[in-house]
Amino acid sequence: MTTYIPLPAATPPTGTTEPGPDTPPAAVPQGPSTGTPGAQPQPSSGTPQSPSGPASRLEVSGALLALLRDTATAPRQDPQLEALTLAVAADLPVLLWGEPGIGKTAALTQLATTLDLPLTTVIASVHEPSDFSGLPVIGDDPATDGVPMAPPDWAVRLVRAGRGLLFLDELSTAPPAVQAALLRLVLERRVGALRLPPGVRIVAAANPRSSAADGWELSPPLANRFVHLQWAHDPDVVVRGLGGVWPRAVLPTLDADRLPEAVAFARRAVCGLLGARPALVHQLPSTEARRGGAWPSPRSWDMALCLTAFATAAGVSRDVLSMLVRGTVGDGPGLEFLSYLDRMDLPDPEDLLADPENAELPGRGDLRQAALDAVVAAVRARPERERWDAAWALLARAASTGAPDLLVVPAQTLASLRRDDWEVPESIEGLAGAVSVSRRADRAKARAFTMTGASR
Incomplete structure (x- = not known):
């Protein structure tokens, strides 16, 4: 016969509350089980004692979960994480695009922890437009006082804290009416009659429409308010993170x-x-x-200007700047802007013509070509014998310090600018061989390509 310990009088009836760590089980068997409902078998002699009761077993499960969640962070070169932190530092709204399950939410959670910012997550798709534009509250005399728009509780918490990271998740599943209500929140930081403090940063996440649950395309006005970053997983980062060490988000040092x-x-x-x-x-x-x-507009160019200034002051890599600029004005205009930045770093052609023997030419082939073309254009704009000779001396210096194929077009153009009374400088003799070899190589390559095409 099985003996049971009676339930204490202060304990509520079974089924009204969940057992906690200080709540004894309703009945603990004191002998072998006889099949009586509620009875639990005792472990056999010599077997290690397991935790008694569901609450204790949940404690052990919680301890295991705590060990699994106990991870560390370490500095790691990660361009997309650098781009995110730079945009957050510049106080610009950021939208992370990526497939489900690649760690967008985890990255933002870790970013908030690293920056010591309270994280407020708002699932945009499960809210009504009034949750962002404010709920009307009728007072005693609406005809005189009007009807104020009351903000939601999460906005009030952010204002009380004075700072925080507002995370708008699942943005691509928000219907058009909700997207319209988000316009003022993203640009003006206003929710109803409440204005979010300057210490609040806004970051959103979205899945492409093809992989979003009942997804929508973003409206152009809302899309043009964000810095769009394509978020992709790095297998090395994932493997290292699953091993217990994830990359650390660090604000840029200006x-x-x-x-x-x-x-x-x-x-x-x-x-x-x-x-x-x-x-x-x-x-x-x-x-x-x-x-x-991302597409170009006066608003997005203003964001690109801000990000370029921050990137310059922080000394970030070209890859990070490329992500940010293309994420504001789009790929085509962004790449054209980056190419323009390269041309801004070119030496002044007049400085090169003034001292061709000591001129410092760019090392990159495309930039060197652009510098030589600029020199020839300067001579064409003001053709003088001394400038023409200096340009040939500069081409000779370029031939001795770089690839000769870059000189073919500038040399031909410069030769066409010769006046009848201008003597041919001696530096041309050294260039003639290099240019001739380069042109013969080009012709041989063209013949080989033609023969290959004919054989097919």
Whole structure:
């Protein structure tokens, strides 16, 4: 016969509360089980004692889960994480695009922890438009006082904290009405009659429409308010993270002495490109899918200018700057802007012509070609014998320090500028062989390509 310990009088009836660590089980058998309902068998002699009761077993499960979640972080070169932290430092809304399950939410959680910012997550797709535009609250005399729009509780918490990271998740599953309500929140940081404090940063995440649950394309006005970053998983980062060490998000270190220089450089770059290419100021894409991404507008160029200044002051890599610029104005205009930045770093052709023997030419082939073309263009604009001779001396120096194939076009153009009374400089003799070899190599390559095509 099995004997049971009676339930204490203060314990509520079974089924009204979940057993906790201090709550004894309803009945503990004191002998072998006879099949009576509620009875539990005792372990046999010599067997290690297991935790008694569901609550104790859950404690052990919790301990195991705690060990699994106990991970560390370490510095690691990660361009997409650098781009995210730089955009957050610049106080620009960021939208992470990526397939489900690649760690967008985990990256933002870790970012908030590293920056010591309270994380507030709002699932955009499960909210009504009034949750972002404010709920009307009728007072005693609405005809006199009006009807204020009350903000939701998460916005009030952010205002009380004075800072935080607002995470708008599942943005691509939010219907158009909710996206319209988000416009003022993302750009003006207003929720109803409440304005979020400057210490709040906004980051959103979205899945492509093809992999989103009942997904929508982003509306052009909402898409144009974000810095779009394509979030992809790195197998090495995943393997290392599953082993217990994830990359650490670190805010960029801005050089205080370079701030004025960085702003001047960014303004000169953006204004110089748009002055030469006014068609890039505003280009609304023709397709719905591309309108939901990054595209150029005065607003997005302003963000690109801000990010260029931050990237210059922080000294980030070219890959990080490329992600940020293309994430604001799109791939085509972004790559054109990056190419313009390269040309801004080219030496002044007049400086090269003034001292060709000691001129420092760019090491990269495309930049060297552009510098030589600029020198020839300067001679064409003001053709003088001394400048023509200096250009040939510069080409000779380029031939001795780089690939000769870059000299073919500049040499032909410069030769066409010769006047009848100008003597041929001696430096041309050294160039003739290099140019001739390069041209013969080009002709041989063309013949080989023609023969290969004919054999097919």
